[in-house]
Amino acid sequence: MAWEGKGKTAVVGLGMSKLTRRADKPLGALALDACYAAIADAGLKPSDIDGLATYPDQPFRGAGNRDGEDLVNALFLMTHGEFAPDIKWYAQISTGMIASAPIEGVNALMSGACNYVLFWRAMHIPKGTYNSFRGYQAGGDGQFGAPYGHVHGYQTHAMAYRHYLNKYNHNREKMAALVTNSRKNANLNPNAFFHEQPMSVEDYLNARMIADPLALFDCDVPVEGCTALVMTTADRAKDLKNKPAYIAGYGQNTAHRPEYMTYMIDDYLAAGRPHAGKIYERAGMGPKDIDVAELYDGFSPSTLYWLEAAGFCGEGEALDFVQNGNVSLTGSLPLNTFGGSLSEGRLHGMGHLAEAVRQVTDRAEGRQIKGANTSIAIDGSPLLRGSGMIFTREP
């Protein structure tokens, strides 16, 4: 039996700022623009919003954390947003990454804590060198990495990816199929950072290395910008102007393991299968019921791990699964139809959620999968943490 919350809540509004390298206004102002756009898109007034939810984590250690400048927290929007004078509920959740915030939004709406939840994610690129470790001392777990020249998430992802390639006897050339497919989709997405730039297999293969086997286009593109969604109950959604994207089920990573990078390399299936399983179980569905998949690609191998953990193909088979147009807009499983974080821009999974909403409400323009009834969005990496949701056209 499916979960009693299935189809009881929905996303009813979408708003996006432009995604650029350097925005012409501070992040807090950009976020407010996207939030007001999402509210207007839903046919609501800002004063209707009485619930707020966001994911607050920065992409790497040492990033700034001034509210409204480096990131946009609930406190900033409560202070500067012209929402309901009495915000009834808010959540700011880092565990489980971005979908944890709308998951809590679902719970708040179902409990009656509030009526309309605004959920946003805003990302900033500081001036100067991005993502560098400039300390002379490393504390915590980092003292066993930094003195050896190993600091960054991408270095650990590279090690995990090499382990995967070796274990299943693949080569990184096969990844070109997935990355160029995402770029083709981004070329159909006017808001994508790489909208105007096509990518050939040669472009992918010739790009410079970051941490071998990860090269430049295996890493998502950092952007400044914000995307916002408005959620409400299915009952209230009926009276609003957009087709609702009903939330059928959700799930989070609940693997029992210490959070340390080198423990995560070989357990993406042990961790990812129960995570995807919870989403399916609540929705009363399985992988065969999914029409469109938006699977996180902060680094390209993460999408491979999700394809396998969510049951779209078998263990070690994802690099073969993505060949021959199988994940294109006309393939058996349209994947990252908006371009993913690799080609739309790094919004930490917000782009995946927004596109999953568009696909079941016929709002995906030139990349719309005709008649898509179900979509899944999963963020994070099963090597680390994550959360996800299934959206449906009908409740």
Next chain:
Amino acid sequence: MTSNTPRRVVPQPDELTQPFWDAAAENKLVVQRCQDCQFWSHPPRIMCNKCHSLNQKYEQVSGKGRLYSWAVMHMQSITGFEDRVPYTTLLVELEEQPKLLLLSYMDGSDEGLKVGQPCEVYFEKVEDFTLPQFRVLK
């Protein structure tokens, strides 16, 4: 070291990690081990990763292991390693326990490396610290 060579990053020991660095200074590799269930944990934790006991002590290990994975770093984005790219960071699985993994540094790229190659510990002085490092045995 010339004045324009950036200093290497050094560890900042704390109560939990000090014994690891003290042992390294005597050219010994120690790893935290649960005194109740004998499970090894690295990096050290206040509670056993397997049985949740608080009864943890450091014990010396053989310093032998196998190459589990590696990454070749091309970005000049870590203090003191800017002039070393490309270099390789190794992940070594100690023989004491599956997935007991330690990081290590290796000059240059990864030509000839293979998963599973035997590795052994050596000790490198960096400023006031001694770092346990691993060399891959060809």
